[in-house]
Amino acid sequence: MLALLIRDLRLAVRAGGGFGLGVAFFLILSALVPFGVGPDRAALAPVAPGILWVGALLACLLSLDRIFALDHEDGSLDLLATAPLPLEGAVAVKALAHWITTGLPLILAAPLFGVLLQLPPAAMPWLIVSLLVGTPALSMLGAFGAALTVGLRRGGLLMSLLVLPLYIPTLIFGAEVTRRGAEGLGAATPLVFLAGITLGALALIPFAASAALRVNLR
Amino acid sequence: MSLWEYANPVRFMQVSGRMLPWVAAGAVIGTVGGLGWGFLTPDDFRQGSTVKIVFLHVPAAMMAINIWVMMLVASLIWIIRRHHVSALAAKAAAPIGAVMTLIALATGALWGQPMWGTWWEWDPRLTSFLILFLFYLGYIALWSAIEDPDSAADLTGVLCLVGSVFALLSRYAVLFWSQGLHQGASLSVQSGERMSHVYRYPLYLAMIGFGLLFLTLLLIRTRTEIRKRRLAALLARETRA
């Protein structure tokens, strides 16, 4: 399992773009919103938590099809399916690699973009915590969507259609944590729900995703 | 003979063919009767004549949810017992469910305008239906994107299971997110005691009618799907030989 993780990370580093693209997209989105909403602090601050979460979610979506598509093309997926490593484990590891290359840079960059969007300083820790707790679910659910559409030639758009509705609960609770943090309210309840969804997704989705992969391999 | 024998395509075609006229007749009586009777009910003292949209709105909303549940059951039957008709029935049901959801949303908007003064409100129930509609769209899109029927049936089955869990999660997440305006009391069916008999009986009839309407459409669509699969199978055999 570790070997697979190291290989995926090494590939992401060597191929380039793996770390950078999502964050660059996130930056552009955060820079565009003020052009649409207006430069007022009073207008930006209330929408900042939501924009940051939606931005993180879309940035995460961008790189999802890379989770399995390349391995499917070059036959690695066939070989992984016959390896002693259970396919469920391989799916979980690949989702983890996606999170490290996409989710983690987003979390590190989010406070910076929060400043751009006039997010109140009190909300910063909550933003980071909510992203830290929520984004693993985004990667895992994304891996499920990628597994469903791996054999399709133009699966990218379809995958967004399948994955985005699954992101709704995570988005609601994640943005709610940040919003409550910004308003100085207690954010523990939505944070617990968010963690519950993430843990549930991490526990169950690998089985669904590997079942979908097996169907697409045959 | 076991219940599962009805899942045999030939047997299903025979039985469904015999059932179809009766079910269709029931659907016509139920929907026309329920909606017509509903139209003739007196105006509500607060809501005026707009209350009559309930006879369309509530049955459609009810069916929107029930059809998803039916798809979930059919997908489970397919995944566990591998009855091909079951997978096709789930496929056939999805567009009907999507249309029912759309009717519920549209009538909700039409009703919301005079009642709440807005076409759309991010109220938990409306939002949940919008999310349900998105799930229907994804399911239909996945079916139509995959050419191989065996893969498509398996993948949409898995999507239906996962989607059901997340649709339910979204429902509660949305409740948490916004407390909403949807008045439960005077309109909802569950609190029947608040609703006058004048409205309740035609509503029940319309609900039965919509259930039968769904069954009629489902049978027709499933029969079409079976014939389509049969054509495809014959064609595949022909090109192979």
Add this chain to the structure above:
Amino acid sequence: MRLLAAEGLAVSRGGLRVIEGLGFTLDAGEALVLRGPNGIGKTTLLRCIAGLQPPAAGSIVLAEDAVAYAAHADGIKPALSVAENLAFWARVFGGTGAAAALRAMDLEALADRPAGALSAGQKRRLGLARLMVTGRPLWVLDEPTVSLDAASTLRFAEVVRAHLDGGGAALMATHIELGIAGARALDLTPYRASGAAPARPHSFNEAFA
């Protein structure tokens, strides 16, 4: 030692059976070459044996984790070096002997080169070297000699022979004579599916035909 036993096997491609009623066994030290015209279902059969696809009917009995599968796509990452590619698969399969595998397939000089810079034949050799590091006894090979030159083909035959001598077995689909002594040939033509309706439908195309 028996490594593989297939009985009453039927496999389908695109929802239609291509082979049915196939039975054969493979013991340690044996090589079995599948023959038959294009489209008879050799690839499909090999994918079934490798466990990538369920058979339409019949049984495949294999030891747990026995199969190493090699097909047209070699699972090579162009951004990694030859040695890194091989080391990765060795770690995933828990096998050893990457250095010996490189030597056997004459890839030592290329070990540090990125795999993306290899020619088709060199990639193929790397893909076959991967078999050696899996440590698995049953090699399932789909056209292993495609894009190999004569010298590499001989080298590969040598590797297969050494694998058989070491208690392994090989099941392969190939059109050329590898010159492996004692290799049996199995012609699939007699097992071509008749097109008669099966007792228990497996796919949509069978259920509704």
